[in-house]
Amino acid sequence: MAAVMSDHAHGDHHGPTxxxxxxxxxxxxxxxxxxxxxxxxMFLSGGVMALTIRAELFQPGLQVVQPxxxxxxxxxxxxxxxxxxxxxxxxxxxxxxxxxxxxxxxMAFARMNNWSFWLLPPAATLLIGSFFVPGGATxxxxxxxxxxxxxxxxxxxxxxxxxxxxxxxxIMGAINIVVTILNMxxxxxxxxxxxxxxxxxxxxxxxxxxxxxxxxxxxxxxxxDRHFGTSFFSAAGGGDPVMYQHIFWFFGHPEVYxxxxxxxxxxxxxxxxxxxxxxxxYASMVYATASIAILSFSVWAHHMFTTGMPAVGQxxxxxxxxxxxxxxxxxxxxxxxxxxxxxxxxxxxMLFAVGFIFVFTxxxxxxxICAIAPIDIQVQDTYYVVAHFHYVLVAGSLFAxxxxxxxxxxxxxxxxxxxxxxxxxxxxxIVFFNITFFPMHFLGLAGMPRRIPDYALQFAxxxxxxxxxxxxxxxxxxxxxxxxxxxxxxxxxxxxxxxEGAEGLEWTVxxxxxxxxFEEAPVVK
Amino acid sequence: MTASGRIAAxxxxxxxxxxxxxxxxxxxxxxxxxxxxxxCEVTGIxxxxxxxxxxxxxxxxxxxxxxxxxxxxxxxxxxxxxLQTQISVHPGELATxxxxxxxxxxxxxxxxxxxxxxxxxxxxxxxxxxxxCFARQTLAAGEKRTMPVAFxxxxxxxxxxxxxxxxxxxxxxxxxxxxxxxxxxxx
Numbered sequence: 001m002a003a004v005m006s007d008h009a010h011g012d013h014h015g016p017t018x019x020x021x022x023x024x025x026x027x028x029x030x031x032x033x034x035x036x037x038x039x040x041x042m043f044l045s046g047g048v049m050a051l052t053i054r055a056e057l058f059q060p061g062l063q064v065v066q067p068x069x070x071x072x073x074x075x076x077x078x079x080x081x082x083x084x085x086x087x088x089x090x091x092x093x094x095x096x097x098x099x100x101x102x103x104x105x106x107m108a109f110a111r112m113n114n115w116s117f118w119l120l121p122p123a124a125t126l127l128i129g130s131f132f133v134p135g136g137a138t139x140x141x142x143x144x145x146x147x148x149x150x151x152x153x154x155x156x157x158x159x160x161x162x163x164x165x166x167x168x169x170x171i172m173g174a175i176n177i178v179v180t181i182l183n184m185x186x187x188x189x190x191x192x193x194x195x196x197x198x199x200x201x202x203x204x205x206x207x208x209x210x211x212x213x214x215x216x217x218x219x220x221x222x223x224x225d226r227h228f229g230t231s232f233f234s235a236a237g238g239g240d241p242v243m244y245q246h247i248f249w250f251f252g253h254p255e256v257y258x259x260x261x262x263x264x265x266x267x268x269x270x271x272x273x274x275x276x277x278x279x280x281x282y283a284s285m286v287y288a289t290a291s292i293a294i295l296s297f298s299v300w301a302h303h304m305f306t307t308g309m310p311a312v313g314q315x316x317x318x319x320x321x322x323x324x325x326x327x328x329x330x331x332x333x334x335x336x337x338x339x340x341x342x343x344x345x346x347x348x349x350m351l352f353a354v355g356f357i358f359v360f361t362x363x364x365x366x367x368x369i370c371a372i373a374p375i376d377i378q379v380q381d382t383y384y385v386v387a388h389f390h391y392v393l394v395a396g397s398l399f400a401x402x403x404x405x406x407x408x409x410x411x412x413x414x415x416x417x418x419x420x421x422x423x424x425x426x427x428x429x430i431v432f433f434n435i436t437f438f439p440m441h442f443l444g445l446a447g448m449p450r451r452i453p454d455y456a457l458q459f460a461x462x463x464x465x466x467x468x469x470x471x472x473x474x475x476x477x478x479x480x481x482x483x484x485x486x487x488x489x490x491x492x493x494x495x496x497x498x499x500e501g502a503e504g505l506e507w508t509v510x511x512x513x514x515x516x517x518f519e520e521a522p523v524v525k
Numbered sequence: 526m527t528a529s530g531r532i533a534a535x536x537x538x539x540x541x542x543x544x545x546x547x548x549x550x551x552x553x554x555x556x557x558x559x560x561x562x563x564x565c566e567v568t569g570i571x572x573x574x575x576x577x578x579x580x581x582x583x584x585x586x587x588x589x590x591x592x593x594x595x596x597x598x599x600x601x602x603x604x605x606x607x608l609q610t611q612i613s614v615h616p617g618e619l620a621t622x623x624x625x626x627x628x629x630x631x632x633x634x635x636x637x638x639x640x641x642x643x644x645x646x647x648x649x650x651x652x653x654x655x656x657x658c659f660a661r662q663t664l665a666a667g668e669k670r671t672m673p674v675a676f677x678x679x680x681x682x683x684x685x686x687x688x689x690x691x692x693x694x695x696x697x698x699x700x701x702x703x704x705x706x707x708x709x710x711x712x
Binding site: 108109171174178182184210211212213214215216221231234235237238243246250308310 | 535536539540543546547548551552553554555557558561562568570637639645696698
């Protein structure tokens with residue numbers, strides 16, 4: 001962070017310096033940077049947990065960790081990656097880019113923006129700190145299913161409070177983004193002229209406002225079941241553990257789209273730049289994003305096909321889920337059509353974007369397979385599901401984040417990222433990613449259950465392969481760190497329009513973007 | 526400046542609306558609880574606490590089904606057992622069995638029995654007309670009680686099901702003991 005600070009020192013920044021500058025800042029660029037640094041630290045923490053899991057699964061039998069700790073690791077890996085890494089990273093992009101893209105001088109509520117960020121470090125401390133309390137961290141799985149979550153030790157309470165705090169932070173961030181986009185656009189920037197990244201974030205922010213409170217409600221019910229004698233989920237007191245799953249997934253499925261829609265937005269910025277063509281089917285992209293968001297509220301029970309739902313319910317949720325493939329297919333088609341006959345070059349952001357389309361689509365197809373109720377009942381809770389959601393979350397959300405980071409680094413730092421390091425990072429990531437997660441499809445089809453520290457001997461070879469891939473993938477992320485540090489420190493000077501084919505207001509301000517931009521709103525024709 | 530003042534006021538108005546929406550959605554999460562219970566009640570998915578009605582009283586004398594009984598307690602200072610481990614009935618025939626339960630603690634304890642069936646499929650053909658599981662049971666200190674279950678196996682039971690296991694588990698009603706020892710997070 002020191003390097004970033006010195007980099008900003010020449011801007012016309014006034015006020016406290018040193019640490020207080022970061023604690024008191026209300027500048028959207030500073031806050032965006034803090035979000036990104038925070039999410040990268042959480043990404044590395046969650047990654048260390050994942051590697052411990054893969055080390056244990058390298059061979060059958062128990063070698064590295066005890067089963068109790070293994071369960072804590074799988075749970076915390078999920079919570080940290082979802083709430084600590086992916087979601088704050090997208091909010092960081094929103095903070096940096098949305099005001100620049102719509103020609104606003106800052107976010108609508110700068111002080112609240114500071115609060116949204118500074119709630120996160122205490123929440124993360126609470127979450128990670130739960131490893132060190134008696135009984136350890138929560139081990140109920142990241143979904144925190146009752147009745148297990150009603151029984152755990154105080155680590156569970158810490159996780160619940162951490163989720164409350166992170167939920168409040170997300171909701172404040174989402175409100176800020178909606179107000180900024182609706183009220184602060186430059187003259188002439190109509191809704192249908194907005195860059196697609198702003199559109200996807202606007203829709204995501206509405207999803208956040210709608211479902212984060214529902215998650216807060218669900219974990220509050222777990223908390224009162226644990227301590228205040230209520231019986232929302234306890235069968236003995238007239239409650240129902242299956243109801244927890246309904247409430248959780250009412251949040252959980254829109255949450256999946258909260259983590260992927262901004263990724264769609266980033267990809268929709270990058271592909272046109274490097275294909276040197278406007279985005280194909282802009283309006284259909286907007287409508288597809290909105291349809292995905294609306295449909296996401298009617299598919300939650302496809303996570304629950306094995307809970308003894310009536311066949312009519314299974315059929316409804318199965319067809320509704322398959323319907324989501326239509327707008328998603330529209331998006332993939334539009335990206336490919338944008339590239340069609342474009343003058344393409346493959347700089348690092350474009351490599352990650354094309355890699356995203358290829359690997360994310362594979363994850364989309366396995367999702368379609370999981371949507372089919374009779375198949376899902378076979379693969380429920382196996383490594384097939386683990387493979388599916390890592391294809392869409394790692395190769396989807398995370399690759400899009402990398403693509404976006406390389407794409408906007410010139411604007412953030414004033415230097416072009418080193419292409420050789422970036423390309424090395426891309427090829428290592430995509431190769432090791434597939435070595436890690438592709439064998440998991442076979443493991444799942446052969447019946448290996450997820451979240452178990454030991455496995456039968458016939459699964460040994462694929463698990464060893466997956467573990468080797470995982471360590472390769474984990475170490476590859478240090479290349480990203482090196483690329484970013486090198487780019488912050490120096491490198492080829494970036495022009496205002498850092499990429500030849502880039503369009504949009506953010507490329508009209510100098511690189512690095514000065515501390516204050518668009519104090520006079522630009523006029524968009 | 527009036528223009529920026531107008532935008533600030535506009536922003537605040539939208540902020541309040543969105544914040545209200547968030548609070549409403551928090552309430553909606555809790556509203557899902559009665560909504561869920563209503564759906565279960567209307568569709569009859571989860572009627573553990575109501576007697577069934579025997580729709581067809583025709584006794585199918587051509588086949589016999591063996592019913593096995595089982596009783597478990599979960600984290601409760603009770604002794605709980607069926608007085609007969611198995612009986613044979615014809616589908617459609619009314620049968621009554623009894624379970625015995627005793628409280629070994631020196632204070633009253635309230636519990637709730639939850640039934641389950643093996644095979645699971647048999648559950649929907651097993652009609653309990655009377656059962657101690659329809660209500661919470663409070664046992665005084667050291668009290669011993671014999672409790673009946675009256676049931677009919679529906680003649681629609683698939684031919685290949687020859688044995689049905691009826692298993693009850695007694696749970697202590699949550700909250701009664703938690704207040705006493707002050708530690709909610711028991712594992």
